[in-house]
Amino acid sequence: MRLVRLGTEASDVGVDLRAALAACGRGSGVLGGVALLGVTPPDCPQALDAVLVLPRGVLVVCGVDLPNPALRLEAPLQGTWRVDGWELVRPDGPPNPASEALAAATAVSQRLQRLRAEPLPVSTVVAVGPYVERVIQPSADLHRGVRVLHPTATALLTAARELSTADRPCGADQALRLLTALGMPFDELDAAALAAEGFADSAGHDLAAASTVLIPRVTERPGPTAAPARPRRAPRWLPVAALAMASLLLVALVVTVATAGDDEPAPTPTAPTTQGSAGPNTTTASTVDGVRFEPRGTAVDADCAARAFGDVQVWLARNPCSRLTRGLFEAVGPSGRAAVSVAVLTFPQAATAEQFRGVASAPGNGGVSDLVREGKGWDGGPKSFSGAAFATARDGERVRLVEVVWLGEPSRPDDPRLRTLAERALRVPLPG
Structure with missing residues (x-):
């Protein structure tokens, strides 16, 4: 993963986040993609600790600093967070720390849609610290594509694999336009550097999705000229054989006509599709x-x-x-x-x-x-x-x-x- 630092960390846990991303190293061997650190994308309501632009997804990362290290953090998207059984209260901010992260992810997603950038899924990661041993999230929140985690390299790698769900990797040229739209200077990276981070090579991006076969041209070559055939006299048994063959064909035709109506297969009924209805036999396995x-x-x-x-x-x-x-x-x-x-x-x-x-x-x-x-x-x-x-x-x-x-x-x-x-x-x- 390539790190591009555009500003200071928005939270204290942002330092741990940067260290975890740096541990992945450059290239696509571990994770790939580009991390914009300390970035404030246009139209975003707040500064972000990071935006991870991966070949198959975009992760908006917001940091939340807890008052103390925790063994257990209950972090629903709706309701109150609990740290080791105690309610987390923040007088100077929203009652739920994840609300700011969700608003930032929505702003990033809407900006990319307006600019018609490469359609990659935009997900949310809430990085918590200084240390949390275990994070508890409701299943419904996980289904919405939100992860609350302490930023270790393993946790970030797992979240990236789960949330990056695009059908195919984004092309290097498209990734460059996407990164520029999020605030990266245009001359920071080129297409070759992005290709090294796992983005599809733009030169062959479109052709890679097609299966092509080269069919050789077939050229007709004249064969050797055959000598004129010597006229042959038909055997004397040919008229007799032809007459016998005609008799057999006539008998077969009579039998076919006589039995045509007995073995005709019945048409297979087709199950209708009803508007607004559900049934078990409307399609096949x-x-x-x-x-x-x-x-x-x-x-x-x-x-x-x-x-x-x-x-x-x-x-x-x-x-x-x-x-x-x-x-x-x-x-x-x-x-x-x-x-x-x-x-x-x-x-x-x-x-x-x-x-x-x-x-x-x-x-x-x-x-x-x-x-x-x-x-x-x-x-x-x-x-x-x-x-x-x-x-x-x-x-x-x-x-x-x-x-x-x-x-x-x-x-x-x-x-x-x-x-x-x-x-x-x-x-x-x-x-x-």
């Missing part, structure tokens, strides 16, 4: 990288905002999508059994779809209701998708949102096995 996805229900709606909640619902009310298709699957693979919720939203334009993906990926912005929440689950399925791993992808005018939870065992958003299943669920076919 699919296998992706060794994981079988059994369909458990689908529903198609035209009013996307009515099926959403939070800020996502407000955004969809102002920017309606043309179609919402949701599905439930039971995933069976080497890691175990899991429940999968998929929502595909179709928009009139690709630019609108990309804007929605940014809104849906931002922490604390809500989402789209799954069918289980609406009482359309299945026997043996989950009671809810609480603690689910989350993934999102865009394909042209369509945006796909995926949630995955285990069946029969507790789920955590940072579970690497669940996150792998979520990434595979991005490729499961869904009608609509």
